[in-house]
Amino acid sequence: MLHTKIVDSKDKKLSINDAERFISSVEFGASIYFTGTVRNLNNNKSVVGITYDSHDDLVIKxxxxxxxxxxxxxxxxxxAVFIEHSKGYLNLGEISIIIAVACKHRDQAYVLSRYIIEEIKKxxxxxxxxxYTDNQSDWLKGNPIVHEKN
Amino acid sequence: MKVKIELFGAARDFNEQNLIELDLEEKSTIKDIRKKIIQYLDEKFNGNENYKKIVNSSAFCSEKNNIVSDNYKITNNEKIGIIPPIGGG
Known part of the structure; x- marks a missing residue:
């Protein structure tokens, strides 16, 4: 059971409650909620917010x-897996990604949650x-996308 | 033939419309698109090296949402996405 969505921050903020509603089931004994949030310091620069950009179709794929x-x-x-990622401008502390997983047992839930976020990063x-606080802004460098060869 | 390059991430700085239109020879490939974009950057941004690095380290995405290799042959009017190095989460 999978839910995926790219959420424009102008329309809606990501919500743990939405994730909980989706993954809750008496079939599963272990749930993990991972959130990524906007942090105030990166590479010694004071951050005030982040704009997220996304190729929506490829991300969902x-x-x-x-x-x-x-x-x-x-x-x-x-x-049960719930993945939502924000796009657009987010302030400090706001949620950029929610990965909620529910499995029968805790070892599976921990492994699955970690696997999903690491693969998303790649x-x-x-x-x-x-x-930044000095009104400057920068795209972060990132890493070349990892993909299956066509 | 005409090809539209849809810009994402750091490549959005290449054009305010988030799109570049290129004129290419028939049977052109992604490799040719890379060269054409670099020519465009030479003309429009006086050869901005940081922008060129972005192009050289980017992947490209077909209209059918597949990441494609440098040998991929482009069809007329196809919309191709430039995928600079990523870093979400």
Missing amino acids: SFKEIYKEADEKLNIQDK RSPIWKKEH
């Missing part, structure tokens, strides 16, 4: 692939532009 791989690589078939085309 990557989320679905990552979910499917969890069946094959991690052998976790019974699971494969999902999302970019950050940091805004």
Whole structure:
């Protein structure tokens, strides 16, 4: 069971309650909620906010692939996964990503949650532009996308 | 043939419209697009080296939302996305 969405910050803020509603089930005994939030300091620069950019279609495609791989690589078939990522401007402390997972047992939930965020970092085309206290802003360098060859 | 390059991330700074239109020979590939974008940056931004580095380290995405290799042949009027190095989460 999978839910994925890119949420424009002008329309809505990401909500843990939405994630909880989606993954809650008596079938699962372990749930983990991971959130990424905007931090006030990066590379010794004082950050006031981040603008997130996204190739929405490719991001959603990557989320679905990552979910499917969890069946094959991690052998976790019974699971509920909720992934939402923000796009647009976020202030300090606001949530940029929620990954909520529910599995039968805790060891599966920890492994799955970590797997999803690490793969998103490598494969999902999302970019950050940091805004600083001196009114400057910079796109973060990032890493070349990892992908299956066509 | 005409090709539209959709800009993402740091490449959005290449054009305010978030899109570059290129005129390419028939049977052009992603490799040719890379060269054309660098020519465009030479003309518009006086060869800004940081921008050129972005182009050289970027992947490209077809209209069907596949990441494609440098040998991928582009079709007329295809919209291609430039995917600079990523870093979400």
